[in-house]
Amino acid sequence: MRQELLRFGTVGSPQTTSASGTPAAIRHIRELGLDHLEIAWTHSVSVTEPTCLQIRETAREARVSLSVHAPYYINFNSQTDDKLMKSNERLFAAARAGFLAGATDIVFHPGSYHKLPPADVYPIVRDRLGAVVHRLTQEGVAVTLRPETMGKGSMFGSLEETLRLSHEIPNVLPCIDWAHLYARTANGSFNTREEFDQALQMLESYLGERGLKQVHFHLSGIAYTPKGEKAHIPMYESPQRFVDLLQAFIAFGLAGTVGIEAPEPFHTADALHFQALYRHLLNPIHAAQETED
Helix, strand or coil, X not given: CCCCCEEEEEECCCCCCCCCCHHHHHHHHHHHXXXXXXXXXXXXXXXXHHHHHHHHHHHHHHCCEEEEECCCCCCCCCCCHHHHHHHHHHHHHHHHHXXXXXXXXXXXXXXXXXXXXXXXXXXXXXXHHHHHHHHHHHHCCCCEEEEECCCECCEECCHHHHHHHHHHCCCECCEEEHHHHHHHCCCCCCCCHHHHHHHHHHHHHHHHHHHHHCEEEEECEEEEECCEEEEEECHHHCCCCHHHHHHHHHHCCCCEEEEECCCCCCXXXXXXXXXXXXXXXXXXXXXXXXXXX
């Protein structure tokens, strides 16, 4: 019998969801045979407590795990106190509401270098993020904050930076966006099995077994310019070596969740395709039998 270690789902409601609202998206995730939903509160967090409790109960009944993508407008390298306060409050709001809704992981974009040397920005981001974690811990908000690897070289969020934050701050783990790592090189060089293995070896080196067994990934096709990420594209349009990447996941015995970010109308289809490909590579004989049935 196949033992699936990775749970697949969508970032944001599947585009094929017929009704509005997160509870409807959760039920549709289950109807599709997917296992995870990343709630996209990417512009603001404007959800009531009763709705959060409804989301929690719906996810429990459907056996769908939840994460939250916090608002985009978070920058731990903000250059003014006012902007930093507003940035922090956006992450606090996402974490508090997400925890109430039953989400275990809160994904966020950590910030911009603002043309400063990355080495100078790192301790600023580390200390400010650490203060947010401390406050959430005091409040009893038991979530894992997940700084995302970013797709542009001007943005804080290289693989090493997110891994260092996760190593140095409790209740922090990376959200590795593999499309962003590919686009961040601005030449598509991050696209071989050797490079995928090296990235996962870094993950294990920084975080040990916990890093391998509590992964949270984003997957999609992506277009890029010399400055990095341009736009998400369907997986079939991208030259990324997804089979090699999924084989690396299997070889390292990774466990956790994978959220698919694909543009409409490919959102649902790509999520199902990635899940099916993973299942086939994990156990091709069993996958073939399922197809025949």
